Amino acid sequence: MRDEWAPLVGTRRIARLSRSVSNGFLDLLLVPLQVIGFAFSKGGEVSVNFSSGRxxxxxxxxxxxxxxxxxxxxxxxxxxxxxxxxxxxxxxGFVVQLHNGVESIIPEATRAALLRVIPLTSIALPTDPFDPTGKNSRRIFPHHLSRDAAYRLVLDPPRDAHI
Incomplete structure (x- = not known):
């Protein structure tokens, strides 16, 4: 059986500038090089393999x-x-543009793939040490989504950015 990788068209990789901020002086030397590399990189293709779940x-x-x-x-x-x-x-991670201000622009193949991937993730709203139950997570972390909210957003992106 072949390893089938399908590209997620319309996505782009999130480039990390540094793995850790605890390196101190080493980070001061490496960050300028990473910024230059980031500026000239394309971010890389994002692909999905459902048979391996990766x-x-x-x-x-x-x-x-x-x-x-x-x-x-x-x-x-x-x-x-x-x-x-x-x-x-x-x-x-990666970024997918769902709406361009005029219309939903996520390719249907990418939408279908994400709708298969999202339920298999461990996406959860973050919690704050002062709110361990997560009751106020939406207020403390307004741009974060639960797994169900991410699924609904991909399924039917809103017409404007007020989500």
Whole structure:
């Protein structure tokens, strides 16, 4: 059986500038080089493999279950533009543009793939030490989504960025 990887068209990889801020002086030396590399990189193709339950970002692969964060972002320069960021706690992830301010632009194949992937993730709203039950998570972390909210957002993106 072949390893079938399908590209998620319309997505782009989230590039990490640094894995850790605890490196101190080493970070001061490396961050300028990483910024230059980030500026000239394309971000890498994002692909999905349903038989292995993994996502690929360039050469890096992760299981669906490691995706634990979903966030929305709206671009102030493009009114109505809505992006969905899916990532791991280590920072690997990708962005998909759902709406361009005029219409939903997520390719149908990508929408169908994400609707299969999202239920298999471990996406959850973050909690705050002062709100351990998560009762106020939507107020404390307004751009974060639950797994169900991320699924609904991909299924039917709103017409404007007020989500």
């Amino acid at each position: 996502l690929r970002f360039g050469r890096h692969e992760i299981p669906f279950s490691e995706i634990d964060t979903a966030k929305t972002a709206a671009d102030a320069a493009i009114p109505g533009n809505i992006d969905l960021h899916l990532s791991t706690s280590r920072g690997s």
